Amino acid sequence: MSKLLExxxxxxxxxxxxxxxxxxxxxxxxxxxxxxxxGGTHIKDGVDLKRTMVMVVIALQLCYVFGTYNIGHxxxxxxxxxxxxxxxFHLKLFFGLGKLLPIFIVxxxxxxxxxxxxxxxxxxxIEEGFLVSGALIPLIxxxxxPLWILAISxxxxxxxxxxxxxxxxxxxxxxxxxxxVFVFFAYPTTISGDQAWVAGVTSTTPGGEAxxxxxxxxxxxxxxxxxxxxxxxxxxxxxGFTGATPLILAYQGGWDAVTQVYSESQMWWGAIxxxxxxxxxxxxxxxxxxxxxxxxxxxxxxxxxxFGAAVMSLLLNLWDATPFMTVPWYYQFWMxxxxxxxxxxxxxxxxxxxTNRGKWIxxxxxxxxxxxxxxxxxxxxxxxxxxxxxxNTFAPLIDHYILQSNINKRLKRA
Amino acid sequence: MDLINIxxxxxxxxxxxxxxxxxxxxxxxxxxTVKTAFGLGLAVIFVLGITMPINWLITTxxxxxxxxxxxxxxxLRLILFIAVIASMVQLVEMVIEKFSPSLxxxxxxxxxxxxxxxxILGGSLFMVSKEYNFAESVAFGLGGGFxxxxxxxxxxxxxEKIKYSNIPAPLRGLGIAFIITGLMGLAFLSLLxxxxxxx
Numbered sequence: 143m144s145k146l147l148e149x150x151x152x153x154x155x156x157x158x159x160x161x162x163x164x165x166x167x168x169x170x171x172x173x174x175x176x177x178x179x180x181g182g183t184h185i186k187d188g189v190d191l192k193r194t195m196v197m198v199v200i201a202l203q204l205c206y207v208f209g210t211y212n213i214g215h216x217x218x219x220x221x222x223x224x225x226x227x228x229x230x231f232h233l234k235l236f237f238g239l240g241k242l243l244p245i246f247i248v249x250x251x252x253x254x255x256x257x258x259x260x261x262x263x264x265x266x267x268i269e270e271g272f273l274v275s276g277a278l279i280p281l282i283x284x285x286x287x288p289l290w291i292l293a294i295s296x297x298x299x300x301x302x303x304x305x306x307x308x309x310x311x312x313x314x315x316x317x318x319x320x321x322x323v324f325v326f327f328a329y330p331t332t333i334s335g336d337q338a339w340v341a342g343v344t345s346t347t348p349g350g351e352a353x354x355x356x357x358x359x360x361x362x363x364x365x366x367x368x369x370x371x372x373x374x375x376x377x378x379x380x381x382g383f384t385g386a387t388p389l390i391l392a393y394q395g396g397w398d399a400v401t402q403v404y405s406e407s408q409m410w411w412g413a414i415x416x417x418x419x420x421x422x423x424x425x426x427x428x429x430x431x432x433x434x435x436x437x438x439x440x441x442x443x444x445x446x447x448x449f450g451a452a453v454m455s456l457l458l459n460l461w462d463a464t465p466f467m468t469v470p471w472y473y474q475f476w477m478x479x480x481x482x483x484x485x486x487x488x489x490x491x492x493x494x495x496x497t498n499r500g501k502w503i504x505x506x507x508x509x510x511x512x513x514x515x516x517x518x519x520x521x522x523x524x525x526x527x528x529x530x531x532x533x534n535t536f537a538p539l540i541d542h543y544i545l546q547s548n549i550n551k552r553l554k555r556a
Numbered sequence: 557m558d559l560i561n562i563x564x565x566x567x568x569x570x571x572x573x574x575x576x577x578x579x580x581x582x583x584x585x586x587x588x589t590v591k592t593a594f595g596l597g598l599a600v601i602f603v604l605g606i607t608m609p610i611n612w613l614i615t616t617x618x619x620x621x622x623x624x625x626x627x628x629x630x631x632l633r634l635i636l637f638i639a640v641i642a643s644m645v646q647l648v649e650m651v652i653e654k655f656s657p658s659l660x661x662x663x664x665x666x667x668x669x670x671x672x673x674x675x676i677l678g679g680s681l682f683m684v685s686k687e688y689n690f691a692e693s694v695a696f697g698l699g700g701g702f703x704x705x706x707x708x709x710x711x712x713x714x715x716e717k718i719k720y721s722n723i724p725a726p727l728r729g730l731g732i733a734f735i736i737t738g739l740m741g742l743a744f745l746s747l748l749x750x751x752x753x754x755x
Contacts, residue, residue: 264722306735308721314714315739323742511746521749528746535743539713542590 147173160262167258167268191311192270197436199277201429202486205419206281208412210238212422213285213341216415220340221352222380227413232370238285240357241341242418245280248289252296253279260305271310271317272300278318278486281419282479282527284333285341287325291332295324315534316493319527326527334523336385339415346385352377387415388477389516389523396465397473409476420482423475430485439489442498443505447484450509451475458517466517474513483512483526493534497544504540508533559695562688566699569748572675573707574741579675582666583708584733593712595659596666597705599652601698603644603670604679608697610640611680612690637680642671675704707744711736 150169155161171192214234215227224230253272261268279296299321304313325333332338336346343350354375362372388409391399404414412422420426433439455471462468474480488494488508495504508529515525522528572578579600586596614636619629649667653660660667670676679700683693714736723732 302735303739306724306727306732307718308723312718312721312723314718314736315743320739320742327742327745514750515746519747519750522746525746528743531743532746535710535714535740538717539590539710542713542716 158265160258163262163268164258167254167261170267171270192273194438195270195273197438198274198433198486201432202277202281202419204425204428205422205482206242208422208425209281209419210242211235212413213238213241213418215413216285216340217342217352220343220346220350220379220383220385221377222383223374223377230371232365233373236361237342237358237373240361241285242280244289245283245285245287245292245418248292249279249296250276252293253300256297256300256305260309264309269310271304275299275304275317275321279321281482282318282322282417283325284338285418286338287332291325291329295321295328298324311492313492314538315531316487316490319487319531319534322527323531336387336390339387339417340385343379346379346383348379348381348383350379385415387523392469392477393466393520393523397469399465400469400477406476417479417482420479423481426481426485430481433485433489438491439485440491440494440501442501443489443494443508444484446502446505447488447509448475450506451480451513452509453506454510454513455517458513464517474516478516478524479526480512483508483530487526487530488533493537495537495540495544497541500537500540500544504533504537507536559691562692562695563699563702566696567703567706568744569750571703571707571744572679572700573704574737574744575748576678578678579673579704580737582669582673583704583711584730584737586663586666587708587712587715587733589662590709590712590716592659592662593708594705595652595656596663596670597701597708599648599663599667599670600673600675600704600708601701602648603641604676604697604701604704605694606697607637607641607644607676608680608683608693608700609690610644611637612683612688612693614640615684633684634677637677638671641676641680645671675700707740711740 150173153165154169155165211234214237215224217237218224218230218234224233250272253276257272258268279292279299283292299317303315303317303320304310307313322333340346342353344353352373352375354373358373365372384403386403388400388404391403400409408414410423412425414421430439430444434441434444451474452471455469455474458467459469459471488505495501508526511532512525512529515522515528519525566572570576573580573583582596587593615630615633617623618625619633619636621628623629645668648670649660652663652667679697682700683696686696688696711733715733718732727735
């Protein structure tokens, strides 16, 4: 390993060139911080901003694995083949990879290109900020999103949302959510409705055809060598399939309409159509526990967000006017992307409030407003993205008044 | 219930700044610190809340054909609205100067400039075109003012937070304020589409 390091150090490009910026970025990612304890009994851990971010990326890995597989699973359920979750394992896995990898690569190429360019322009090292944003963005996009739309939205988020504000740690709004909200308002048909969530079919209504390309032919060749099942190009979407997500069904007909199509455990474990990484609740909760135990994600925000959502759902239960309002309050947590937003989006330490009392208020209001948007707003099926962006707007204000009240309290004591 | 709907709608869903882009000049100029923004926001709530019903009375009982003068004088609407707003602003100015000289000094020219703040004139004109009655116009005025108040204190807190950020030189000051406003508009879109009356 030390020989490798020597080699890497030997190929370091001249300082001040763009190549050096790129080199420096990868070097710091892979080899720093190498500071360890110097003598004495003090324990110094090498956790810096980059390590913190890598922890979040690790917490997301389960969502990645499940999300990749679920893309394939939803595709085959629509075609009426391999309906058991583990049937046709290799087909589902490779289909999912064929969808996820391009999204992942485009996100990182576009995001990192802008990041590297600005680091070079500003003449300092690469900032690590895109590690987490780049890991989050693919998980909150629909699997069939056209890649050029993805590229534009990532460029928008990184450029306007982050670099204009001065780079990593300076942004006011969550980068990943800005990318998604851009797609949401600029290209709404690609990210909402019945058609968006099942990948690789021309239409999710019965008779829609499977779309297979060179990638699937290549896979077929390999599968045939092992005598395994292959992608069938003649497959069609089966009768009775709609592609509607639980939220759409609940909006139309309440909880009964949802349970006719999806069982409770299916929704809980996540074998339902949705954005790539947000469907499986237990895996997200594992990630959330990891973040809490490492002290990265704030448990105050998570708890207060659950509380806020529960309070609002209860109030709506009492109001009881539309089918969606009659959904029992605890089942609101079975649908949609609540847990993903809670674990990975709301707790973003840069855009959330930084005072402890502020975190309670911030989380509660996200939960409260998110349910309002989800249930009362016919224009949007799900509310967490917009609720979090709205509260990101007010987070500095909440912090300001809490600091002010603390200052006033001390002045009174003095 | 209807009045609450109008209040919520004018404050959040049809926010004067972030949906109609009205009242931008004082919104951008006085939003450097939360304290002054708070003061100006309160002044705007007050002026909107007072001028709206007065302007309603004027249009209904003075300018319309069925009014006291018995003829259609709606072409005088703009002038009279401005006159009412100007006098109300004068009143606010005297009160603030008397009770909070420091706020008066920090608001400077922007306090009298509320007179030509298009959010306030725009609010009155919306009130006419939406054919509200008296109570509704009060709710609409207070709601619009509250929405403006929320927007300006939110951007003021954000601008205080990014005061020492390393923002690219060409964007410093107003440039980033415009970007923030646009992104705030995106965030406020969250409530667009809710129709309080339909619930």
